[in-house]
Amino acid sequence: MHRELYIGVMSGTSMDGVDTALVAIEDNRIELLAHDDFPMPPELKQRLLAVCTGQPTNLIEIGTLDHQLGLLFADAVDALLEKSGYTADQIRAIGNHGQTVFHQPTGTTPFTMQLGDAHLIATRTGIDTVADFRRKDMALGGQGAPLVPAFHKTLFQSSDSSVVILNIGGIANLSVIRPDEPVFGYDTGPGNMLMDFWCQQHTGKPFDLDGQFAQQGKVDDILLEAMLTEPYFSLSAPKSTGRELFNDAWLGQQLANHTASAEDVQRTLCELTAVSIAREVLKFQSGPNPTLLVCGGGARNPLLMDRISALLSDWHVSTTREQGVDSDYMEAMAFAWLAQRRIHDLPSNLPEVTGASRLASLGVVYPA
Known part of the structure; x- marks a missing residue:
């Protein structure tokens, strides 16, 4: 498989910032070319924490947070490109994990929810974006994690x-x-x-x-x-x-x-x-x-x-x-790799890890 560039975007449960990683992938070789840590506004973090910890909310707040995170993730990608010297047309796709606000992998209604409008990311950056990585694995009976x-x-x-x-x-x-x-x-x-x-x-x-x-x-x-x-x-x-x-x-x-x-x-x-x-x-x-x-x-x-x-x-x-693998940007690199797997329709879950019934290519593609 020829060499392609991907960007991974990861905002984890700590919510201490948005990690971005630009990687080159050729066959099974992965090279980290650039990385950045983009700050999350404290007010946005506090509102997200309120949702994550079960405080009363409503659809307006969820939709607003989804929109604001989409813009934040797009800004994080743009900052990485500016820092690295690469341009949007050189990037094959973005892999965006999204911000998890609830993860319930068991029970009668298993679900997981990540916020960060991938349509906004794709249109603002001009780069095809892959998101919603976890729900296909859960639809197949898996935990949707870890990926x-x-x-x-x-x-x-x-x-x-x-x-x-x-x-x-x-x-x-x-x-x-x-x-x-x-x-x-x-x-x-x-x-x-x-x-x-x-x-x-x-x-x-x-x-x-x-x-x-x-x-x-x-x-x-x-x-x-x-x-x-x-x-x-x-x-x-x-x-x-x-x-x-x-x-x-x-x-x-x-x-x-x-x-x-x-x-x-x-x-x-x-x-x-x-x-x-x-x-x-x-x-x-x-x-x-x-x-x-x-x-x-x-x-x-x-x-x-x-x-x-x-x-x-x-x-x-x-x-x-x-x-030789930067310990701070491992997960961002992983979602760049997961995006590459989805773009080429290659399996990216491990049923022995998640409990899914079969292999699947995870994620949904949002065209620029």
Whole structure:
């Protein structure tokens, strides 16, 4: 397949900005040419958080947010093009994940909702846009998530030992690559989401830079064990989760009738992320040199990385950056790749990961 350029756009559960990645794809080779982090207006973030956490809303607000996000994502693409020196006519397509405001993959009416009008993105940028990646997989009985393991499969290989790629965004998810076995993956639970919320509430800062706030406290073992009884952690895969479960209300329930300093809660939330991840990763240890490659915002938290490394003492723990793949833009790159798969009508889900009944080419094309 000849060389084509794609742009991936990702706004995750943390809502700390819009990541964009411009990649070149030729056959199975993927090269990151440029990337950018476009800010999300604080007022827009707060309105989105209100919807995500179940506060009363209406169709006017949902439609307004959909429109405003479409414009934001288009602006993010334009900023990336200006920064990189490439032009719209050189880009084959945009892959836009959209902003998830609710994800309910189980029950009598499974659904997922991402906002960000792809028609606006396509017409404003002049570039064909692929969006709505998750619902086809769900229509086939899958969770619609995680979708990134399929991309990880093209980037990383396992020889004689397990390779696990761990993305720590708002939610943490992993991809497991083992010799002679299908790729496997799922959401382990909270990543940065609860830590970000608590840090914002008690320091006014959107996230705990370098884990400094958490390092002022100590782990509250009673609180940690109570949090780890959350039923989601014991569910069998395939499984996926998000802010609709791990939110401020969930944390409030955990803290009810429990006294702890703000610093101790922050430190305990960091330990919750580390322990819930490590317990899952250990299930897939095989071979003499098991490797964990970490990407996402959590890879920049030294306290979190130290705790994961300590809990996985028999594993080689590093970031994907050390393997030549920028750890901050892995997911944006993945949605560029997913767009390429859709443009060429190639399968892009992994039924063994999502639980879908069959392979499918995910996404809907919105022509410019």
